[in-house]
Amino acid sequence: MAKISIKNYIMNVLAIVILYALLKFLIWNGVISRYYLGIIIFICINIVLATSLNLATGFLGQLALGHAGFMAIGAYVSAITAISLKGSGLPNTVMLIISLLLAAIFAGVIGILIGIPALRLKGDYLGIITLGFGEVIRVFINNIKMTGGAQGLTGIPRISNIDNIFWITVVVVTILYTLTNSRHGRAIKSIREDEIAAEAVGIQTTKYKVMGFAIAAFFAGIGGGMYAHYIAFLDPNTFNFMRSVEILVIVVLGGMGSLTGSVIAAIVLTILPEALRDFANYRLLIYSGLLVIMMIFRPQGLFGTTEFSLSGFLYKLRHNQIFSSRKKIEEGD
Amino acid sequence: MNIFLQQLINGLSVGSIYAVIALGYTMVYGIIRLINFAHGDIMMMGAYFAFITVFATGMPFYMVLIVSMVLAAVLGVTIESLAYKPLRKAPRISALITAIGMSLFLQNLALVIFRADPKIMPAIIPKRPIMIGPIQIGTVTITTIALSIFFMVLLDFFVKKTKPGKSMRAVSEDKEASILMGINVNKTISITFAIGSALGALGGVLYSVAYTQVFPTMGVMPGLKAFVAAVFGGIGLIPGAMLGGFVIGMIETITKAYISSQWSDAIVFGILIIVLLIKPTGILGKNEREKV
Amino acid sequence: MALLETKGLGMYFGGLKAVDNFDISVDEHELVGLIGPNGAGKTTIFNMLTGVYLPTEGDIMLDGLSIVGKKPYQIVNMGAARTFQNIRLFKDLSVIDNIKIAYHNEMKYTTVEGIFRTKRYWAEEEKAHQESLDFLKIFDMQAYADTLAKNLPYGKQRKLEIARALATNPRILLLDEPAAGMNPHETKELMETIHFIKDKFDIAILLKEHDMSLVMGICERIIVVDYGKIIAKGKPDEIKNNPDVIRVYLGE
Numbered sequence: 001m002a003k004i005s006i007k008n009y010i011m012n013v014l015a016i017v018i019l020y021a022l023l024k025f026l027i028w029n030g031v032i033s034r035y036y037l038g039i040i041i042f043i044c045i046n047i048v049l050a051t052s053l054n055l056a057t058g059f060l061g062q063l064a065l066g067h068a069g070f071m072a073i074g075a076y077v078s079a080i081t082a083i084s085l086k087g088s089g090l091p092n093t094v095m096l097i098i099s100l101l102l103a104a105i106f107a108g109v110i111g112i113l114i115g116i117p118a119l120r121l122k123g124d125y126l127g128i129i130t131l132g133f134g135e136v137i138r139v140f141i142n143n144i145k146m147t148g149g150a151q152g153l154t155g156i157p158r159i160s161n162i163d164n165i166f167w168i169t170v171v172v173v174t175i176l177y178t179l180t181n182s183r184h185g186r187a188i189k190s191i192r193e194d195e196i197a198a199e200a201v202g203i204q205t206t207k208y209k210v211m212g213f214a215i216a217a218f219f220a221g222i223g224g225g226m227y228a229h230y231i232a233f234l235d236p237n238t239f240n241f242m243r244s245v246e247i248l249v250i251v252v253l254g255g256m257g258s259l260t261g262s263v264i265a266a267i268v269l270t271i272l273p274e275a276l277r278d279f280a281n282y283r284l285l286i287y288s289g290l291l292v293i294m295m296i297f298r299p300q301g302l303f304g305t306t307e308f309s310l311s312g313f314l315y316k317l318r319h320n321q322i323f324s325s326r327k328k329i330e331e332g333d
Numbered sequence: 334m335n336i337f338l339q340q341l342i343n344g345l346s347v348g349s350i351y352a353v354i355a356l357g358y359t360m361v362y363g364i365i366r367l368i369n370f371a372h373g374d375i376m377m378m379g380a381y382f383a384f385i386t387v388f389a390t391g392m393p394f395y396m397v398l399i400v401s402m403v404l405a406a407v408l409g410v411t412i413e414s415l416a417y418k419p420l421r422k423a424p425r426i427s428a429l430i431t432a433i434g435m436s437l438f439l440q441n442l443a444l445v446i447f448r449a450d451p452k453i454m455p456a457i458i459p460k461r462p463i464m465i466g467p468i469q470i471g472t473v474t475i476t477t478i479a480l481s482i483f484f485m486v487l488l489d490f491f492v493k494k495t496k497p498g499k500s501m502r503a504v505s506e507d508k509e510a511s512i513l514m515g516i517n518v519n520k521t522i523s524i525t526f527a528i529g530s531a532l533g534a535l536g537g538v539l540y541s542v543a544y545t546q547v548f549p550t551m552g553v554m555p556g557l558k559a560f561v562a563a564v565f566g567g568i569g570l571i572p573g574a575m576l577g578g579f580v581i582g583m584i585e586t587i588t589k590a591y592i593s594s595q596w597s598d599a600i601v602f603g604i605l606i607i608v609l610l611i612k613p614t615g616i617l618g619k620n621e622r623e624k625v
Numbered sequence: 626m627a628l629l630e631t632k633g634l635g636m637y638f639g640g641l642k643a644v645d646n647f648d649i650s651v652d653e654h655e656l657v658g659l660i661g662p663n664g665a666g667k668t669t670i671f672n673m674l675t676g677v678y679l680p681t682e683g684d685i686m687l688d689g690l691s692i693v694g695k696k697p698y699q700i701v702n703m704g705a706a707r708t709f710q711n712i713r714l715f716k717d718l719s720v721i722d723n724i725k726i727a728y729h730n731e732m733k734y735t736t737v738e739g740i741f742r743t744k745r746y747w748a749e750e751e752k753a754h755q756e757s758l759d760f761l762k763i764f765d766m767q768a769y770a771d772t773l774a775k776n777l778p779y780g781k782q783r784k785l786e787i788a789r790a791l792a793t794n795p796r797i798l799l800l801d802e803p804a805a806g807m808n809p810h811e812t813k814e815l816m817e818t819i820h821f822i823k824d825k826f827d828i829a830i831l832l833k834e835h836d837m838s839l840v841m842g843i844c845e846r847i848i849v850v851d852y853g854k855i856i857a858k859g860k861p862d863e864i865k866n867n868p869d870v871i872r873v874y875l876g877e
Contacts, residue, residue, distance in 0.1 A: 030378050097721060121609060127429075128368075128561075129605075129609045132605045139598050140599065141697050178741070179736070182739030182750075183729050184724060184736050186718075186725055190726045192795060196677075202792070204698050216476060253430075256424075260476070288434050288435075288436075288437035288441055291437070292434040299427035301427075305717055
């Protein structure tokens with residue numbers, strides 16, 4: 001088991017390093033313009049938000065409609081921290097790390113405080129109460145002085161860039177991956193599958209529900225912080241209910257319980273509206289229409305609950321299973 | 334004191350609009366267990382239907398209302414059969430995302446057709462203040478309250494006394510058993526969407542007349558509030574939606590008048606949170622326990 | 626001393642006495658049957674014994690400690706595991722993951738150790754993996770290790786649920802109508818499995834069933850309930866000839 005894992009590690013690390021080198025190369029020779037770079041950064045932010053929500057909704061099975069609230073908390077805490085650290089002479093990276101960690105911890109703690117009462121509810125009711133909390137957070141930010149209120153928050157140091165955003169995203173996804181494949185991750189998945197059965201085999205369901213929810217909030221906080229330090233301006237109304245929905249759409253479309261699915265759906269759904277820019281006003285009409293059509297034809301999302309694995313893909317490729325399995329399906333029909 | 338009474342009547346008026354919209358949410362939830370996020374946008378489309386009808390034909394208010402409600406009913410049934418029906422056996426969250434997608438689709442459709450700038454809704458209800466003792470009430474307010482109550486009574490009669498109404502209750506109680514009893518489930522679901530959407534349009538027309546504006550995202554906030562109202566009263570329950578609508582409208586109006594208009598949304602959602610924590614199935618809902 | 630003992634156990638739903646004055650005791654390594662017609666209160670009893678319901682009155686002792694008011698997971702950790710009448714597996718997870726979840730509390734590594742995959746993580750995961758495989762081997766299901774639980778045949782699903790309960794390392798196993806929905810052949814195989822696990826794992830078993838003939842063959846002692854009350858206790862032969870039992874099962 002361990003030997004195969006080491007081989008997988010090396011392969012995945014290699015793939016990520018190559019991806020990063022390619023990205024740097026394309027930026028260096030100007031293929032990736034400022035505009036494209038912005039899209040890539042937004043893809044990374046959306047990956048962090050979607051994979052974290054996937055932990056709560058896909059792996060833990062708890063419908064959460066207030067993820068933008070945690071993102072907002074992270075964005076504001078991170079921004080305010082960085083603003084107050086501005087004159088301290090700290091290097092940007094250190095400042096970013098401090099701000100993001102504080103943002104994440106803050107969002108995580110609020111996640112625990114909301115999670116403990118809210119997670120007693122199930123299904124749609126949980127969705128509604130998280131929606132309620134998300135809206136309350138937004139109204140709060142809109143009306144207190146510290147956040148700049150409805151006018152927005154300005155003067156945020158622009159300290160995130162493609163390098164740190166890329167690596168933060170890699171770290172977040174990796175942590176979520178190893179977490180979901182540990183005993184704690186299995187406990188989380190067992191709650192999604194059947195809460196009563198989970199408790200009947202000795203899982204402390206309440207503890208793991210709150211834990212999964214809080215970790216999701218923690219990383220949403222990081223996503224919010226990344227956003228704040230890239231955009232350098234925060235408007236509370238960015239973090240409304242529709243923002244939560246956008247993140248949820250990525251999760252469901254990618255496949256609930258599939259991190260790789262979330263990554264790919266984040267890429268697709270961030271590029272799609274941009275690619276449709278030529279259609280001007282019809283852009284969001286097409287986008288929403290496609291969303292409905294995709295749901296009708298693939299309700300379980302692109303990947304279902306399975307993960308895309310590089311080694312598995314290569315194995316199948318080598319043994320020609322991808323084509324033969326397709327053939328099998330065709331013959332079956 | 335007079336101002337307070339005035340506010341109460343305003344609250345009643347806002348509440349009755351929320352109540353009729355909430356009915357659409359609750360009926361659909363009751364029958365297919367779907368939070369129909371597109372309902373607020375059907376309400377918006379209803380307002381646009383009324384707006385067009387007024388400009389194209391100059392018909393009187395009641396005719397405009399009927400045309401708008403009928404068109405919205407057709408729209409609701411179409412959406413159900415195209416987008417929701419294929420997903421009845423799919424994971425519920427997929428159906429939820431579809432409803433959200435449909436909501437965005439309607440909003441952007443309105444945006445493409447009518448542009449983003451708000452259209453001024455003509456005063457199709459003649460504005461004459463009526464004095465009851467020392468309190469002055471607008472005709473719009475009175476019409477809103479009266480029409481909402483009229484349709485609620487009508488709906489109550491329909492659900493309790495007519496055959497399709499009884500089928501509706503049967504399907505929301507137990508879909509499989511209803512099929513065995515020979516009830517046409519698909520037809521019943523269509524009827525539910527038709528009625529819910531027509532009531533949404535009623536809410537939309539009244540809302541646009543009261544605030545004199547029609548715009549593509551006008552359904553979002555009232556939709557969300559009406560939905561809160563439905564949950565508040567007990568989602569899936571018709572009397573719950575009515576009660577919830579009035580309570581939420583009242584709370585909102587009172588907080589706006591006496592506490593703070595900026596915080597009123599937070600207070601509405603805060604109350605929703607408290608109700609859900611104390612009694613998750615809403616004020617009138619029954620607590621259910623999972624069987625082991 | 627009895628392993629599982631109840632004293633004056635009662636459960637009222639409103640005015641309805643679902644279970645009343647229920648006293649049983651199960652000794653270690655004993656196989657006891659709990660039978661009774663549908664609606665006799667067996668499910669309520671099971672739910673009280675496993676912490677799903679809080680009894681209205683009375684006490685439940687597991688190895689001398691009261692478990693009333695304890696959460697289901699605490700009761701599992703104290704040594705009483707159960708299965709469910711309408712199989713509750715982790716359907717979209719693999720068979721081996723179903724077992725590994727039951728090993729959750731055997732492993733001790735922390736969340737952070739799990740995230741950073743320390744030595745302890747690898748050691749404990751490796752051990753859990755091996756033990757789970759061994760476990761499946763005992764039930765002759767190792768070939769299904771990577772199958773999703775929902776894709777197992779019905780009889781195998783029952784077996785997996787029992788295996789999963791046993792993986793929590795219990796001292797008493799509570800089986801909730803394990804033969805429900807099985808054909809005679811599967812039922813026979815299941816009864817053999819039950820007998821086998823009792824010897825192999827050296828545990829006590831409380832077997833709830835509504836079909837009397839089924840438990841007669843394997844149980845050492847049988848408790849019969851009707852309308853929430855115990856109407857007979859004893860050896861299978863005594864039960865078979867008990868007039869009250871005959872009346873309940875065959876009518877007057």
